[in-house]
Amino acid sequence: MLKNIKHFAGQSWLLIVASFVFGLLLAVTNAAWRPRIIQNEINKFNNLARALLTEATDFEIAAEAVEVDIGKGKKIRTDIKKGISDANECVGWAFVCEGSGFADKIKLVLTVDAGFEKLSGFGVLASNETPGFGDKIKNNYFRSQFVGAPATQLLLSKTGDDKKIDSEIVAITGATVSSEAVVKILNNYIRQIKISMQAEGLVNNDE
Amino acid sequence: MDTLQILLMGFISVVIVNNLVFTKFLGICPYLGVSGRIDMAFGMGCAVTFVVTLSGTLTWLIDHLILMPRGLEVTRYVCFILVIAGAVQLVEMYIRKFFPALYDSFGIFLPLITTNCAILGLCLFVNLWGIDNLLEAVVLSVGAGIGFTLAICIMAGIRENLNLADVPDCLKGAPITLITAGLLTLAFMGFAGMIR
Amino acid sequence: MTSNDSANVSFGQTFAAGIWNENPVLRLLLGMCPTLAVTAAVKPALTMGLSVIFVLVCSNIVVSLMRNLLKPHLRILMFTLTISTFVTIADLFLKAFAPDMSETLGPYVPLIIVNCIIICRAEACASKNTLAVSIVDALGMGAGFTITLCVLAGIRELLATGKVFEIQVMPGAFVPWAAMGMPVGAFITLGLLLGAVNLITKKNS
Secondary structure, three states: OHHHHHHHHHHHHHHHHHHHHHHHHHHHHHHHHHHHHHHHHHHHHHHHHHHHOOOOOEEEEEEEEEEEEOOOOOEEEEEEEEEEOOOOOEEEEEEEEEEEOOOOEEEEEEEEEOOOOEEEEEEEEEOOOOOOOHHHHHOHHHHOOOOOOEOOOOEEEOOOOOOOOOOEEEOOOOOHHHHHHHHHHHHHHHHHHHHHHHHHOOOOOOO | OHHHHHHHHHHHHHHHHOOOOOOOOOOHHHHHHHOOOHHHHHHHHHHHHHHHHHHHHHHHHHHHHHHHHHOOHHHHHHHHHHHHHHHHHHHHHHHHHHOHHHHHHHHHHHHHHHOOHHHHHHHHHHHHOOOOOHHHHHHHHHHHHHHHHHHHHHHHHHHHHHOOOOOOHHHOOHHHHHHHHHHHHHHHHOOOOOOO | OHHHHOOOOOHHHHHHHHHOOOOOOOOOOOOHHHHHHOOOOHHHHHHHHHHHHHHHHHHHHHHHHOOOOOOHHHHHHHHHHHHHHHHHHHHHHHHHHOHHHHHHHHHHOHHHHHOHHHHHHHHHHHOOOOHHHHHHHHHHHHHHHHHHHHHHHHHHHHHHHOEEOOEEOOOOOOOOOHHHHOHHHHHHHHHHHHHHHHHHHHHHO
16 A cells, blocks of 8 residues: 555656645735736726716725626626715716627626716627627717716617717617617616615615 | 526527637637548547536536635636546546447547647636536537537538549648638628527 | 757757748647637737747746656646646736736637647657757747737738727728628638648748
Protein backbone atom coordinates (compact mmCIF):
# COMPACT_ATOMS: atom_id res chain seq x y z
CA MET A 1 0.00 0.00 0.00
CA LEU A 2 2.77 2.39 0.98
CA LYS A 3 4.68 1.33 -2.12
CA ASN A 4 1.66 2.23 -4.23
CA ILE A 5 1.42 5.66 -2.65
CA LYS A 6 5.15 6.20 -3.14
CA HIS A 7 4.89 5.20 -6.77
CA PHE A 8 1.88 7.44 -7.27
CA ALA A 9 3.60 10.37 -5.57
CA GLY A 10 6.74 9.84 -7.61
CA GLN A 11 4.77 10.03 -10.81
CA SER A 12 2.63 13.00 -10.00
CA TRP A 13 4.55 15.23 -7.60
CA LEU A 14 5.09 17.77 -10.35
CA LEU A 15 1.37 17.95 -11.02
CA ILE A 16 0.55 18.53 -7.38
CA VAL A 17 3.24 21.17 -6.89
CA ALA A 18 2.22 22.92 -10.11
CA SER A 19 -1.42 22.93 -9.05
CA PHE A 20 -0.47 24.63 -5.81
CA VAL A 21 1.70 27.21 -7.51
CA PHE A 22 -0.90 28.01 -10.15
CA GLY A 23 -3.67 28.14 -7.59
CA LEU A 24 -1.65 30.65 -5.61
CA LEU A 25 -0.96 32.69 -8.72
CA LEU A 26 -4.66 32.79 -9.58
CA ALA A 27 -5.66 33.73 -6.05
CA VAL A 28 -3.16 36.59 -5.95
CA THR A 29 -4.15 37.94 -9.37
CA ASN A 30 -7.82 37.71 -8.52
CA ALA A 31 -7.41 39.49 -5.20
CA ALA A 32 -5.42 42.23 -6.88
CA TRP A 33 -7.80 42.92 -9.74
CA ARG A 34 -11.28 41.98 -8.52
CA PRO A 35 -12.05 45.40 -6.96
CA ARG A 36 -11.18 47.04 -10.27
CA ILE A 37 -13.40 44.66 -12.20
CA ILE A 38 -16.36 45.35 -9.95
CA GLN A 39 -15.72 49.09 -10.22
CA ASN A 40 -15.70 48.81 -14.01
CA GLU A 41 -19.18 47.32 -14.00
CA ILE A 42 -20.52 50.00 -11.72
CA ASN A 43 -18.87 52.68 -13.85
CA LYS A 44 -20.47 51.35 -17.00
CA PHE A 45 -23.95 51.61 -15.55
CA ASN A 46 -23.25 55.00 -14.01
CA ASN A 47 -21.86 56.46 -17.21
CA LEU A 48 -24.86 55.41 -19.25
CA ALA A 49 -27.32 56.55 -16.63
CA ARG A 50 -25.53 59.86 -16.14
CA ALA A 51 -25.67 60.55 -19.86
CA LEU A 52 -29.46 60.26 -19.66
CA LEU A 53 -30.10 61.90 -16.28
CA THR A 54 -27.74 64.80 -16.77
CA GLU A 55 -28.29 66.44 -13.39
CA ALA A 56 -27.43 63.35 -11.40
CA THR A 57 -23.96 63.33 -9.95
CA ASP A 58 -24.24 60.05 -8.14
CA PHE A 59 -26.40 56.98 -7.93
CA GLU A 60 -27.35 55.12 -4.83
CA ILE A 61 -29.34 51.94 -4.51
CA ALA A 62 -32.92 52.66 -3.48
CA ALA A 63 -34.37 49.19 -3.73
CA GLU A 64 -32.30 46.08 -4.04
CA ALA A 65 -32.97 42.93 -5.99
CA VAL A 66 -36.51 43.73 -7.07
CA GLU A 67 -37.99 40.77 -8.88
CA VAL A 68 -39.29 41.25 -12.41
CA ASP A 69 -40.99 38.63 -14.54
CA ILE A 70 -39.68 38.82 -18.10
CA GLY A 71 -41.90 36.16 -19.53
CA LYS A 72 -41.29 32.48 -20.31
CA GLY A 73 -41.25 31.86 -16.59
CA LYS A 74 -38.00 33.72 -16.06
CA LYS A 75 -37.66 36.11 -13.16
CA ILE A 76 -34.79 38.54 -12.99
CA ARG A 77 -33.67 40.64 -10.07
CA THR A 78 -32.69 44.23 -10.67
CA ASP A 79 -31.64 47.11 -8.44
CA ILE A 80 -33.50 50.40 -8.58
CA LYS A 81 -31.01 53.23 -8.31
CA LYS A 82 -31.81 56.77 -7.28
CA GLY A 83 -30.06 59.54 -9.09
CA ILE A 84 -29.09 62.36 -6.78
CA SER A 85 -27.88 65.80 -7.69
CA ASP A 86 -25.29 67.95 -5.94
CA ALA A 87 -27.98 69.34 -3.69
CA ASN A 88 -28.81 65.80 -2.58
CA GLU A 89 -32.16 65.87 -4.36
CA CYS A 90 -33.67 62.99 -6.26
CA VAL A 91 -33.55 63.78 -9.97
CA GLY A 92 -34.71 60.44 -11.25
CA TRP A 93 -34.48 56.69 -11.12
CA ALA A 94 -32.39 54.28 -13.15
CA PHE A 95 -32.50 50.53 -13.49
CA VAL A 96 -31.30 47.76 -15.76
CA CYS A 97 -33.88 46.10 -18.01
CA GLU A 98 -33.44 42.81 -19.71
CA GLY A 99 -35.30 40.78 -22.28
CA SER A 100 -34.94 38.84 -25.47
CA GLY A 101 -34.26 40.62 -28.72
CA PHE A 102 -34.00 39.45 -32.30
CA ALA A 103 -30.72 37.63 -31.93
CA ASP A 104 -29.93 37.37 -28.27
CA LYS A 105 -30.60 39.05 -24.93
CA ILE A 106 -30.80 42.83 -24.82
CA LYS A 107 -29.76 44.71 -21.70
CA LEU A 108 -30.87 48.31 -21.36
CA VAL A 109 -30.56 51.05 -18.78
CA LEU A 110 -33.86 52.88 -18.38
CA THR A 111 -34.07 56.22 -16.63
CA VAL A 112 -37.27 57.91 -15.50
CA ASP A 113 -37.92 61.24 -13.85
CA ALA A 114 -38.35 61.64 -10.12
CA GLY A 115 -42.12 61.23 -10.13
CA PHE A 116 -42.05 58.25 -12.51
CA GLU A 117 -44.18 60.20 -14.93
CA LYS A 118 -41.88 60.66 -17.88
CA LEU A 119 -39.02 58.58 -19.28
CA SER A 120 -35.63 60.23 -19.49
CA GLY A 121 -34.44 57.84 -22.14
CA PHE A 122 -32.66 54.53 -22.35
CA GLY A 123 -29.18 53.34 -23.14
CA VAL A 124 -28.04 49.98 -24.47
CA LEU A 125 -25.81 48.07 -22.03
CA ALA A 126 -25.44 44.90 -24.05
CA SER A 127 -26.98 43.67 -27.26
CA ASN A 128 -26.11 41.34 -30.08
CA GLU A 129 -28.50 42.54 -32.73
CA THR A 130 -27.82 42.32 -36.45
CA PRO A 131 -25.14 44.82 -37.37
CA GLY A 132 -26.50 47.52 -39.64
CA PHE A 133 -30.11 46.73 -38.83
CA GLY A 134 -31.07 45.83 -35.28
CA ASP A 135 -27.90 47.54 -34.15
CA LYS A 136 -29.60 50.86 -34.88
CA ILE A 137 -31.45 50.70 -31.58
CA LYS A 138 -28.29 52.32 -30.24
CA ASN A 139 -28.69 55.28 -32.58
CA ASN A 140 -29.83 58.65 -31.35
CA TYR A 141 -32.71 59.04 -33.75
CA PHE A 142 -34.40 55.98 -32.29
CA ARG A 143 -33.49 56.62 -28.66
CA SER A 144 -34.50 60.27 -28.68
CA GLN A 145 -38.12 59.23 -29.22
CA PHE A 146 -38.15 57.92 -25.67
CA VAL A 147 -36.80 61.05 -24.00
CA GLY A 148 -39.76 62.75 -22.36
CA ALA A 149 -42.22 60.07 -23.40
CA PRO A 150 -44.88 59.29 -20.79
CA ALA A 151 -44.07 56.47 -18.40
CA THR A 152 -47.01 54.36 -19.50
CA GLN A 153 -47.33 51.50 -21.93
CA LEU A 154 -45.69 52.54 -25.21
CA LEU A 155 -47.02 51.62 -28.64
CA LEU A 156 -44.86 50.64 -31.57
CA SER A 157 -45.93 51.72 -35.03
CA LYS A 158 -44.25 51.39 -38.37
CA THR A 159 -44.92 54.89 -39.65
CA GLY A 160 -45.42 58.19 -37.98
CA ASP A 161 -43.67 61.27 -36.81
CA ASP A 162 -40.62 60.31 -34.83
CA LYS A 163 -40.00 63.89 -33.73
CA LYS A 164 -43.24 64.00 -31.79
CA ILE A 165 -42.74 62.87 -28.21
CA ASP A 166 -45.66 60.78 -27.05
CA SER A 167 -46.40 57.19 -26.25
CA GLU A 168 -46.14 56.21 -29.91
CA ILE A 169 -42.73 54.97 -31.01
CA VAL A 170 -41.81 54.68 -34.69
CA ALA A 171 -39.94 51.49 -35.48
CA ILE A 172 -36.59 51.44 -37.28
CA THR A 173 -36.92 50.56 -40.95
CA GLY A 174 -35.61 47.05 -41.46
CA ALA A 175 -35.40 46.38 -37.74
CA THR A 176 -39.00 45.92 -36.73
CA VAL A 177 -38.31 42.98 -34.47
CA SER A 178 -35.48 44.69 -32.60
CA SER A 179 -37.54 47.87 -32.15
CA GLU A 180 -40.47 45.81 -30.95
CA ALA A 181 -38.22 43.97 -28.52
CA VAL A 182 -37.00 47.24 -27.00
CA VAL A 183 -40.53 48.60 -26.59
CA LYS A 184 -41.72 45.32 -25.11
CA ILE A 185 -38.87 45.18 -22.59
CA LEU A 186 -39.40 48.77 -21.53
CA ASN A 187 -43.17 48.34 -21.22
CA ASN A 188 -42.70 45.24 -19.11
CA TYR A 189 -40.28 46.94 -16.74
CA ILE A 190 -42.18 50.24 -16.58
CA ARG A 191 -45.29 48.37 -15.52
CA GLN A 192 -43.68 46.10 -12.94
CA ILE A 193 -41.12 48.53 -11.49
CA LYS A 194 -43.79 51.18 -11.05
CA ILE A 195 -45.87 48.79 -8.99
CA SER A 196 -42.86 47.77 -6.89
CA MET A 197 -41.83 51.36 -6.30
CA GLN A 198 -45.35 52.39 -5.33
CA ALA A 199 -45.47 49.48 -2.93
CA GLU A 200 -42.22 50.61 -1.35
CA GLY A 201 -43.43 54.18 -1.15
CA LEU A 202 -40.70 55.52 -3.40
CA VAL A 203 -43.21 57.17 -5.72
CA ASN A 204 -46.75 58.35 -5.14
CA ASN A 205 -49.62 56.17 -6.20
CA ASP A 206 -51.60 57.12 -9.29
CA GLU A 207 -54.54 59.29 -8.45
CA MET B 1 -46.49 22.38 -19.76
CA ASP B 2 -44.78 25.76 -19.59
CA THR B 3 -41.46 24.19 -18.65
CA LEU B 4 -41.77 21.76 -21.52
CA GLN B 5 -42.39 24.61 -23.93
CA ILE B 6 -39.36 26.52 -22.68
CA LEU B 7 -37.19 23.44 -22.99
CA LEU B 8 -38.45 22.75 -26.50
CA MET B 9 -37.79 26.34 -27.57
CA GLY B 10 -34.31 26.21 -26.04
CA PHE B 11 -33.61 22.97 -27.84
CA ILE B 12 -34.71 24.24 -31.24
CA SER B 13 -32.86 27.49 -30.70
CA VAL B 14 -29.56 25.78 -30.06
CA VAL B 15 -29.96 23.28 -32.88
CA ILE B 16 -31.04 25.63 -35.64
CA VAL B 17 -31.15 29.28 -34.73
CA ASN B 18 -28.01 29.56 -32.63
CA ASN B 19 -26.23 26.63 -34.23
CA LEU B 20 -22.81 26.36 -32.63
CA VAL B 21 -20.88 26.00 -35.85
CA PHE B 22 -22.61 28.58 -37.99
CA THR B 23 -23.29 31.36 -35.54
CA LYS B 24 -20.81 30.89 -32.74
CA PHE B 25 -17.85 29.58 -34.73
CA LEU B 26 -17.21 26.64 -32.46
CA GLY B 27 -15.88 23.29 -33.56
CA ILE B 28 -14.36 24.49 -36.82
CA CYS B 29 -11.18 22.38 -36.61
CA PRO B 30 -12.86 18.97 -36.58
CA TYR B 31 -15.51 20.39 -38.88
CA LEU B 32 -12.91 21.03 -41.56
CA GLY B 33 -11.01 17.86 -40.86
CA VAL B 34 -13.67 15.20 -40.63
CA SER B 35 -16.42 16.36 -42.93
CA GLY B 36 -15.11 14.52 -45.97
CA ARG B 37 -17.49 11.60 -45.85
CA ILE B 38 -20.94 11.29 -44.42
CA ASP B 39 -20.31 8.16 -42.35
CA MET B 40 -17.25 9.65 -40.66
CA ALA B 41 -19.07 12.91 -40.18
CA PHE B 42 -21.98 11.15 -38.51
CA GLY B 43 -19.64 9.23 -36.24
CA MET B 44 -17.90 12.44 -35.24
CA GLY B 45 -21.24 14.10 -34.65
CA CYS B 46 -22.39 11.30 -32.36
CA ALA B 47 -19.14 11.43 -30.40
CA VAL B 48 -19.46 15.18 -29.99
CA THR B 49 -23.09 14.92 -28.87
CA PHE B 50 -22.13 12.31 -26.31
CA VAL B 51 -19.18 14.26 -24.92
CA VAL B 52 -20.95 17.59 -24.92
CA THR B 53 -23.97 16.30 -23.04
CA LEU B 54 -21.74 14.73 -20.42
CA SER B 55 -19.49 17.78 -20.10
CA GLY B 56 -22.31 20.29 -20.12
CA THR B 57 -24.06 18.50 -17.28
CA LEU B 58 -20.92 17.92 -15.22
CA THR B 59 -19.59 21.45 -15.56
CA TRP B 60 -22.99 22.95 -14.73
CA LEU B 61 -23.16 20.82 -11.60
CA ILE B 62 -19.66 21.73 -10.53
CA ASP B 63 -20.22 25.37 -11.24
CA HIS B 64 -23.44 25.62 -9.26
CA LEU B 65 -22.71 23.22 -6.43
CA ILE B 66 -19.04 23.92 -5.75
CA LEU B 67 -17.62 26.98 -7.46
CA MET B 68 -20.31 29.59 -6.99
CA PRO B 69 -21.28 28.85 -3.38
CA ARG B 70 -17.62 28.94 -2.37
CA GLY B 71 -16.67 32.01 -4.39
CA LEU B 72 -14.11 30.08 -6.41
CA GLU B 73 -15.21 31.47 -9.77
CA VAL B 74 -11.68 32.45 -10.68
CA THR B 75 -10.82 28.77 -11.07
CA ARG B 76 -13.77 28.21 -13.36
CA TYR B 77 -11.85 27.77 -16.62
CA VAL B 78 -9.25 25.50 -15.08
CA CYS B 79 -11.92 23.31 -13.48
CA PHE B 80 -14.01 23.13 -16.65
CA ILE B 81 -11.21 22.00 -18.91
CA LEU B 82 -9.88 19.48 -16.40
CA VAL B 83 -13.36 18.04 -15.87
CA ILE B 84 -13.91 17.77 -19.61
CA ALA B 85 -10.55 16.09 -20.20
CA GLY B 86 -10.99 13.73 -17.28
CA ALA B 87 -14.57 12.78 -18.11
CA VAL B 88 -13.72 12.04 -21.73
CA GLN B 89 -10.75 9.93 -20.71
CA LEU B 90 -12.83 7.84 -18.34
CA VAL B 91 -15.66 7.46 -20.81
CA GLU B 92 -13.28 6.35 -23.54
CA MET B 93 -11.74 3.67 -21.32
CA TYR B 94 -15.19 2.52 -20.25
CA ILE B 95 -16.52 2.27 -23.79
CA ARG B 96 -13.44 0.54 -25.11
CA LYS B 97 -13.80 -2.14 -22.46
CA PHE B 98 -17.54 -2.71 -22.32
CA PHE B 99 -18.92 -1.66 -25.68
CA PRO B 100 -16.30 -2.54 -28.30
CA ALA B 101 -18.76 -2.24 -31.17
CA LEU B 102 -19.64 1.29 -30.11
CA TYR B 103 -15.95 2.08 -29.76
CA ASP B 104 -15.32 0.97 -33.30
CA SER B 105 -17.92 3.31 -34.65
CA PHE B 106 -16.98 6.50 -32.89
CA GLY B 107 -14.42 5.85 -30.21
CA ILE B 108 -11.45 7.01 -32.22
CA PHE B 109 -12.76 10.54 -32.31
CA LEU B 110 -13.07 10.85 -28.54
CA PRO B 111 -9.51 11.93 -27.75
CA LEU B 112 -9.60 14.32 -30.70
CA ILE B 113 -12.56 16.22 -29.42
CA THR B 114 -11.46 16.77 -25.87
CA THR B 115 -9.73 19.94 -26.94
CA ASN B 116 -12.47 20.79 -29.34
CA CYS B 117 -13.60 24.36 -28.87
CA ALA B 118 -17.22 23.26 -29.12
CA ILE B 119 -17.20 21.43 -25.80
CA LEU B 120 -15.57 24.11 -23.69
CA GLY B 121 -17.44 26.70 -25.71
CA LEU B 122 -20.81 25.22 -24.87
CA CYS B 123 -19.97 24.95 -21.18
CA LEU B 124 -18.99 28.62 -21.21
CA PHE B 125 -22.11 29.65 -23.10
CA VAL B 126 -24.35 27.79 -20.66
CA ASN B 127 -22.57 29.79 -17.99
CA LEU B 128 -22.90 33.05 -19.93
CA TRP B 129 -26.61 32.59 -20.62
CA GLY B 130 -27.27 32.23 -16.93
CA ILE B 131 -28.98 28.88 -17.14
CA ASP B 132 -30.15 28.17 -13.67
CA ASN B 133 -31.67 24.73 -13.78
CA LEU B 134 -30.05 21.42 -14.55
CA LEU B 135 -32.68 20.18 -16.96
CA GLU B 136 -32.28 23.21 -19.21
CA ALA B 137 -28.49 22.77 -19.19
CA VAL B 138 -28.85 19.13 -20.25
CA VAL B 139 -31.32 19.95 -23.00
CA LEU B 140 -29.10 22.72 -24.36
CA SER B 141 -26.05 20.44 -24.34
CA VAL B 142 -27.87 17.71 -26.24
CA GLY B 143 -29.21 20.32 -28.64
CA ALA B 144 -25.75 21.70 -29.23
CA GLY B 145 -24.41 18.25 -30.07
CA ILE B 146 -27.29 17.58 -32.43
CA GLY B 147 -26.79 20.96 -34.07
CA PHE B 148 -23.14 20.15 -34.62
CA THR B 149 -24.04 16.76 -36.10
CA LEU B 150 -26.56 18.42 -38.40
CA ALA B 151 -24.01 20.97 -39.56
CA ILE B 152 -21.27 18.45 -40.16
CA CYS B 153 -23.53 15.99 -42.02
CA ILE B 154 -24.84 18.70 -44.33
CA MET B 155 -21.28 19.76 -45.01
CA ALA B 156 -20.16 16.16 -45.65
CA GLY B 157 -22.95 15.67 -48.13
CA ILE B 158 -21.92 18.81 -50.01
CA ARG B 159 -18.23 17.93 -49.93
CA GLU B 160 -18.84 14.48 -51.34
CA ASN B 161 -20.36 16.17 -54.36
CA LEU B 162 -17.67 18.85 -54.47
CA ASN B 163 -15.10 16.11 -55.06
CA LEU B 164 -16.59 15.64 -58.50
CA ALA B 165 -16.75 19.35 -59.28
CA ASP B 166 -14.10 21.45 -60.94
CA VAL B 167 -12.60 23.37 -58.02
CA PRO B 168 -9.64 25.66 -58.84
CA ASP B 169 -6.35 24.30 -57.52
CA CYS B 170 -5.65 27.01 -54.99
CA LEU B 171 -9.09 26.66 -53.44
CA LYS B 172 -9.02 22.88 -52.99
CA GLY B 173 -9.40 21.60 -49.47
CA ALA B 174 -9.87 24.08 -46.64
CA PRO B 175 -10.67 27.23 -48.65
CA ILE B 176 -13.60 25.80 -50.58
CA THR B 177 -14.91 24.15 -47.42
CA LEU B 178 -14.85 27.49 -45.65
CA ILE B 179 -16.64 29.23 -48.50
CA THR B 180 -19.26 26.49 -48.50
CA ALA B 181 -19.62 26.88 -44.75
CA GLY B 182 -20.14 30.59 -45.30
CA LEU B 183 -22.97 29.95 -47.72
CA LEU B 184 -24.52 27.47 -45.29
CA THR B 185 -24.31 30.13 -42.59
CA LEU B 186 -26.14 32.50 -44.89
CA ALA B 187 -28.86 29.90 -45.32
CA PHE B 188 -29.16 29.29 -41.59
CA MET B 189 -29.38 33.03 -40.99
CA GLY B 190 -32.89 32.75 -42.32
CA PHE B 191 -33.83 31.07 -39.08
CA ALA B 192 -32.74 34.01 -36.96
CA GLY B 193 -35.51 35.64 -35.00
CA MET B 194 -37.64 32.51 -35.19
CA ILE B 195 -37.40 31.88 -31.49
CA ARG B 196 -37.47 34.82 -29.16
CA MET C 1 10.01 21.52 -38.57
CA THR C 2 12.72 23.97 -37.70
CA SER C 3 12.51 23.22 -34.00
CA ASN C 4 14.16 19.81 -34.32
CA ASP C 5 17.46 21.26 -35.43
CA SER C 6 17.61 23.86 -32.71
CA ALA C 7 21.36 24.09 -32.61
CA ASN C 8 21.76 25.03 -36.25
CA VAL C 9 18.70 27.15 -36.92
CA SER C 10 18.99 30.81 -36.02
CA PHE C 11 16.47 32.65 -33.91
CA GLY C 12 15.59 34.85 -36.85
CA GLN C 13 14.61 31.86 -38.92
CA THR C 14 12.46 30.43 -36.15
CA PHE C 15 10.71 33.75 -35.74
CA ALA C 16 10.15 34.22 -39.46
CA ALA C 17 8.81 30.69 -39.81
CA GLY C 18 6.04 31.52 -37.38
CA ILE C 19 5.01 34.46 -39.51
CA TRP C 20 4.94 32.95 -42.98
CA ASN C 21 6.13 29.41 -43.65
CA GLU C 22 4.43 27.92 -40.65
CA ASN C 23 1.82 30.59 -40.05
CA PRO C 24 -0.52 28.89 -37.60
CA VAL C 25 -3.76 29.97 -39.23
CA LEU C 26 -2.93 30.10 -42.90
CA ARG C 27 -0.56 27.16 -43.24
CA LEU C 28 -1.05 24.90 -40.26
CA LEU C 29 -4.81 25.55 -40.15
CA LEU C 30 -4.85 25.79 -36.37
CA GLY C 31 -6.81 28.18 -34.21
CA MET C 32 -9.63 28.78 -36.66
CA CYS C 33 -12.37 29.41 -34.11
CA PRO C 34 -11.08 32.71 -32.73
CA THR C 35 -9.96 33.75 -36.20
CA LEU C 36 -13.53 33.69 -37.42
CA ALA C 37 -15.14 34.95 -34.27
CA VAL C 38 -13.23 38.08 -33.34
CA THR C 39 -12.22 39.47 -36.70
CA ALA C 40 -15.30 41.60 -37.24
CA ALA C 41 -13.21 44.64 -36.35
CA VAL C 42 -9.50 45.33 -35.99
CA LYS C 43 -9.53 46.36 -32.32
CA PRO C 44 -10.86 43.05 -30.93
CA ALA C 45 -8.62 41.14 -33.34
CA LEU C 46 -5.56 42.97 -32.06
CA THR C 47 -6.61 42.40 -28.44
CA MET C 48 -7.10 38.70 -29.08
CA GLY C 49 -3.74 38.46 -30.86
CA LEU C 50 -1.92 40.14 -27.98
CA SER C 51 -3.65 37.89 -25.44
CA VAL C 52 -2.60 34.82 -27.41
CA ILE C 53 0.99 36.07 -27.57
CA PHE C 54 0.96 36.55 -23.81
CA VAL C 55 -0.40 33.07 -23.11
CA LEU C 56 1.88 31.44 -25.70
CA VAL C 57 5.03 33.03 -24.33
CA CYS C 58 4.19 32.33 -20.70
CA SER C 59 3.15 28.74 -21.30
CA ASN C 60 6.18 28.06 -23.51
CA ILE C 61 8.46 29.45 -20.80
CA VAL C 62 6.89 27.32 -18.08
CA VAL C 63 6.78 24.16 -20.18
CA SER C 64 10.35 24.64 -21.35
CA LEU C 65 11.56 25.10 -17.79
CA MET C 66 9.76 21.92 -16.77
CA ARG C 67 10.62 19.89 -19.80
CA ASN C 68 13.00 17.51 -18.08
CA LEU C 69 10.62 16.80 -15.24
CA LEU C 70 7.56 15.89 -17.31
CA LYS C 71 6.24 12.36 -17.11
CA PRO C 72 5.09 11.25 -20.54
CA HIS C 73 1.53 10.25 -19.76
CA LEU C 74 0.79 13.25 -17.59
CA ARG C 75 2.22 15.88 -19.86
CA ILE C 76 -0.98 16.87 -21.67
CA LEU C 77 -2.56 17.40 -18.29
CA MET C 78 0.33 19.64 -17.26
CA PHE C 79 0.08 21.63 -20.48
CA THR C 80 -3.64 22.10 -19.99
CA LEU C 81 -3.20 23.21 -16.40
CA THR C 82 -0.50 25.73 -17.34
CA ILE C 83 -2.40 27.13 -20.29
CA SER C 84 -5.68 27.50 -18.44
CA THR C 85 -3.99 29.34 -15.58
CA PHE C 86 -2.43 31.89 -17.89
CA VAL C 87 -5.63 32.30 -19.87
CA THR C 88 -7.51 33.02 -16.64
CA ILE C 89 -4.91 35.66 -15.78
CA ALA C 90 -5.23 37.21 -19.24
CA ASP C 91 -9.02 37.21 -18.93
CA LEU C 92 -8.88 38.91 -15.53
CA PHE C 93 -6.47 41.48 -16.95
CA LEU C 94 -8.82 42.31 -19.81
CA LYS C 95 -11.82 42.52 -17.49
CA ALA C 96 -9.96 44.91 -15.22
CA PHE C 97 -8.17 47.16 -17.70
CA ALA C 98 -10.11 46.89 -20.96
CA PRO C 99 -13.72 46.07 -20.07
CA ASP C 100 -15.19 47.03 -23.47
CA MET C 101 -12.82 44.70 -25.30
CA SER C 102 -13.46 41.99 -22.73
CA GLU C 103 -17.15 42.26 -23.45
CA THR C 104 -16.76 42.27 -27.23
CA LEU C 105 -14.52 39.22 -27.09
CA GLY C 106 -16.79 37.54 -24.57
CA PRO C 107 -16.33 33.80 -24.19
CA TYR C 108 -13.62 33.66 -26.87
CA VAL C 109 -10.92 34.66 -24.40
CA PRO C 110 -11.31 31.50 -22.28
CA LEU C 111 -11.52 29.57 -25.54
CA ILE C 112 -7.83 30.36 -26.00
CA ILE C 113 -7.34 27.40 -23.66
CA VAL C 114 -8.45 24.99 -26.34
CA ASN C 115 -6.80 26.93 -29.11
CA CYS C 116 -4.83 24.24 -30.88
CA ILE C 117 -1.91 26.59 -31.54
CA ILE C 118 -0.85 26.85 -27.93
CA ILE C 119 -1.05 23.21 -27.01
CA CYS C 120 0.59 22.18 -30.29
CA ARG C 121 3.51 24.53 -29.74
CA ALA C 122 3.93 23.33 -26.17
CA GLU C 123 3.96 19.74 -27.38
CA ALA C 124 6.06 20.18 -30.50
CA CYS C 125 8.52 22.83 -29.46
CA ALA C 126 8.63 23.94 -25.83
CA SER C 127 8.80 20.47 -24.34
CA LYS C 128 11.83 19.62 -26.44
CA ASN C 129 13.82 22.81 -26.68
CA THR C 130 15.69 25.28 -24.54
CA LEU C 131 14.12 28.34 -22.99
CA ALA C 132 15.44 30.80 -25.57
CA VAL C 133 14.24 28.81 -28.58
CA SER C 134 10.83 28.29 -27.02
CA ILE C 135 10.38 31.99 -26.38
CA VAL C 136 11.37 32.94 -29.91
CA ASP C 137 9.07 30.29 -31.35
CA ALA C 138 6.21 31.54 -29.21
CA LEU C 139 6.80 35.12 -30.32
CA GLY C 140 6.97 34.08 -33.95
CA MET C 141 3.80 32.02 -33.87
CA GLY C 142 2.01 34.68 -31.87
CA ALA C 143 3.11 37.39 -34.26
CA GLY C 144 1.99 35.33 -37.25
CA PHE C 145 -1.37 34.74 -35.65
CA THR C 146 -1.84 38.40 -34.74
CA ILE C 147 -0.86 39.62 -38.20
CA THR C 148 -3.28 37.18 -39.85
CA LEU C 149 -6.08 38.21 -37.55
CA CYS C 150 -5.46 41.89 -38.18
CA VAL C 151 -5.34 41.46 -41.95
CA LEU C 152 -8.59 39.51 -41.92
CA ALA C 153 -10.18 41.99 -39.55
CA GLY C 154 -8.96 44.91 -41.60
CA ILE C 155 -10.63 43.56 -44.73
CA ARG C 156 -13.86 42.74 -42.93
CA GLU C 157 -14.12 45.98 -41.01
CA LEU C 158 -13.28 48.07 -44.05
CA LEU C 159 -16.00 46.45 -46.13
CA ALA C 160 -18.55 46.19 -43.35
CA THR C 161 -18.32 49.70 -41.96
CA GLY C 162 -15.92 51.70 -44.11
CA LYS C 163 -13.67 52.20 -41.10
CA VAL C 164 -10.47 50.56 -40.01
CA PHE C 165 -9.69 50.67 -36.29
CA GLU C 166 -12.64 53.02 -36.04
CA ILE C 167 -11.01 55.56 -38.36
CA GLN C 168 -13.05 56.41 -41.44
CA VAL C 169 -11.20 55.29 -44.54
CA MET C 170 -13.79 54.78 -47.22
CA PRO C 171 -15.45 57.84 -48.77
CA GLY C 172 -18.90 58.79 -47.59
CA ALA C 173 -20.55 57.46 -50.73
CA PHE C 174 -19.51 53.89 -49.89
CA VAL C 175 -22.42 51.65 -48.98
CA PRO C 176 -21.22 49.24 -46.31
CA TRP C 177 -21.42 45.50 -46.93
CA ALA C 178 -23.08 44.54 -43.67
CA ALA C 179 -22.70 40.86 -44.51
CA MET C 180 -18.98 41.15 -43.92
CA GLY C 181 -19.57 41.77 -40.27
CA MET C 182 -21.63 38.62 -39.93
CA PRO C 183 -20.54 34.95 -39.82
CA VAL C 184 -21.01 34.67 -43.61
CA GLY C 185 -18.37 37.28 -44.27
CA ALA C 186 -16.02 35.60 -41.82
CA PHE C 187 -16.12 32.21 -43.48
CA ILE C 188 -15.95 33.48 -47.03
CA THR C 189 -13.16 35.99 -46.40
CA LEU C 190 -11.02 33.42 -44.60
CA GLY C 191 -11.64 30.90 -47.37
CA LEU C 192 -10.61 33.36 -50.05
CA LEU C 193 -7.58 34.47 -48.02
CA LEU C 194 -6.48 30.84 -47.64
CA GLY C 195 -6.97 30.34 -51.35
CA ALA C 196 -4.85 33.42 -52.06
CA VAL C 197 -2.07 32.18 -49.77
CA ASN C 198 -2.15 28.78 -51.47
CA LEU C 199 -1.86 30.51 -54.83
CA ILE C 200 1.14 32.57 -53.71
CA THR C 201 2.96 29.60 -52.20
CA LYS C 202 2.36 27.48 -55.29
CA LYS C 203 3.72 30.22 -57.51
CA ASN C 204 6.87 30.54 -55.39
CA SER C 205 7.62 26.83 -55.14
